[in-house]
Amino acid sequence: MSDTINIAGMDKAELLAALYNNSQPLGLGFLQADANPMTRDEAAEIIRDQGLYFDYLKGRVMKINLEGDELNPWGYDRDNGQGSVASVIENLKNGLEIQPKTANTFAKGLDDFLKSAQPTHTEGNTMNLGIDEELRDALENARGKFGGPKGNDGGPA
Structure with missing residues (x-):
């Protein structure tokens, strides 16, 4: 099992938007796929409506739980590339914009x-x-x- 990543103090909506923008559709997720990048405001609304665990989101594979201060990247990384979560978090902490998949x-x-x-x-x-x-x-x-x-x-x- 992968090590957890500390996300204490991070804006969960900003993190969700960045993870979404870095993710990809998988399998039949292409039927729901949306190539438009997710904004922080849209992510905040989704969190209000759906909570902090995401299996798939608008056709993109997420497999991530944003509850608490420790995040387990295993499922997300398995489907979006090893080290993806750590890279997204590092970029966010350094003020870099996450470019959506093309x-x-x-x-x-x-x-x-x-x-x-x-x-x-x-x-x-x-x-x-x-x-x-x-x-x-x-x-x-x-x-x-x-x-x-x-x-x-x-x-x-």
């Missing part, structure tokens, strides 16, 4: 997911659930929310 990053993640997704099929007595054309089309349509190149051709979404 549309190209979102598009690449969607392309990677679609490449690995297999159609539903059966093997003997076993049914392997996968992705059907309707879901594939819905994911492609969701791409319009965040733009970025489509597929390997680099063409517009």
Whole structure:
């Protein structure tokens, strides 16, 4: 298990916005993904409405609990890159703005997911659930929310 990180005295809304802006959609989170950066005010409203634990937030994988003064980065780092939480916190403490993931990053993640997704099929007595054309089309349509190149051709979404 990862070591905890001290967040005593940090603005939780500012921290949530920074972690959100540094995170990425995962799996079917692309259907809810929003490429717009989160502001501190928006994060404060979300905290008021939802509390301080976040599994997914607007399609982005978070896996983070902001309650208390110690933060365990394990889940967030697992899905957003090792050391991501520490880097975000260090940048916040040094007054650096957290740059949101770009549309190209979102598009690449969607392309990677679609490449690995297999159609539903059966093997003997076993049914392997996968992705059907309707879901594939819905994911492609969701791409319009965040733009970025489509597929390997680099063409517009």
